[in-house]
Amino acid sequence: MTGTAPAQGAMTPAEFRETTARIADCMRQVIDGKDHAIHSALVVLLAEGHLLVEDVPGVGKTMLARALAASIDADARRIQFTPDLLPGDVTGVSVFDQANHEFEFTPGAVFANIVIADEINRSSPKTQSALLEAMEERQVSVDGHTHPLPDPFLVVATQNPLEMDGTYALPEAQLDRFMIRMSMGYPDAQAEALMLRQRDSVNPLSLIRPVVSLDGVARLIGFARSVHVSPRIEQYTVAIAQATRSHADLRLGASPRATLQLVRAAKAWAALQGRDHVLPDDVSGLARSVFGHRLVPTRQAVGGRRSADPVPRIIDQIVSQIPIPVADR
Structure with missing residues (x-):
């Protein structure tokens, strides 16, 4: 791209x-x-x-x-x-x-x-x-x-x-x-x-310049592109994405494009926070927003839960199970 x-x-x-x-x-x-x-x-x-x-x-x-x-x-x-x-x-x-x-x-x-x-x-x-x-x-x-x-x-x-x-x-x-x-x-x-x-x-839109x-x-x-992503953060992101592809409640996991976009979004978020490097919290905090619309739950996962969309719960579960990497730069 x-x-x-x-x-x-x-x-x-x-x-x-x-x-x-x-x-x-x-x-x-x-x-x-x-x-x-x-x-x-x-x-x-x-x-x-x-x-x-x-x-x-x-x-x-x-x-x-x-x-x-x-x-x-x-x-x-x-x-x-x-x-x-x-x-x-x-x-x-x-x-x-x-x-x-x-x-x-x-x-x-x-x-x-x-x-x-x-x-x-x-x-x-x-x-x-x-x-x-x-x-x-x-x-x-x-x-x-x-x-x-x-x-x-x-x-x-x-x-x-x-x-x-x-x-x-x-x-x-x-x-x-x-x-x-x-x-x-x-x-x-x-x-x-x-x-x-x-x-x-x-209309407030008319006032914007x-x-x-x-x-x-x-x-x-x-500037956002230049934000540093350590190898351990990359491995952490990949581990989250791969876990979605083998989860029992998901019939479609995150694509490689989704993994790439999660890293790019984390870099942009880190830049907005005034940092020149990505933290694990940047990745885990954006996982729902970046992965949520891409994951497709199984019929059993939807039918067996009161919530119509079990995907946010599944993402939170996956993130909680992946070991948080020790920061290195």
Whole structure:
């Protein structure tokens, strides 16, 4: 998978802290009392992943994606996924130019730095699959020709729970391309009351101005990449991933892509915490968010538990059983 090319000039720790703090402050103007959601979005941005936000309607899923896009001076496009959306609407199509007597490629909405895939599970699986190549290889192939996507490239998708009417389950192959799945949750009483007062006459999104350029984003990503991961931390991450593949309650464990993305997310999280190295807690703390949507429980595991989703419990169990490595750098 290709990524953002290193920008000229290494970023200092002070610059990194200041810039990421400014992005977070911008997003807080729109997202009240949801620092966990803001931090997850920042981790995905810095680790060059993709973010899936799953929750009930009206809790700010799309606002989170739009706030992130508005905080960065980048090309951002929103795709409203509906049952009649076609793959060509996403990737683009070749149109015959009668003047030149040849086909000309017309880029689709996916050709942007930040793509907001709103309610992604309301479109058909065929249309959903149009994002597979784009999310993994950062390119689009149409009629035998390959077209590279802008750099950086980030998909922030929102979806409603599957039990809601008019939704289609995302296939495992597409879920595996999302680095983190998270939920917003309802705001607390104080944050909801503040929202009522602040948004009665103005849309806070209209007040956000970009605080970092594309070059700045590339430097942020480069800084996160430079975070050190010791061999013991790598072995610890691999041990967690391998344990998911042999667990009796799972019929699908974590893929090698998931292992790689867990390390990348841990590096980004460590950088946000002001460290130049990854700790075991960074890996174990992100395991649920990175692995949770990729693991498929057995029917017995689902049927024998009161909880509809036993995966978080299984991940916690696995993490608790893997010996924590002694820190070395």
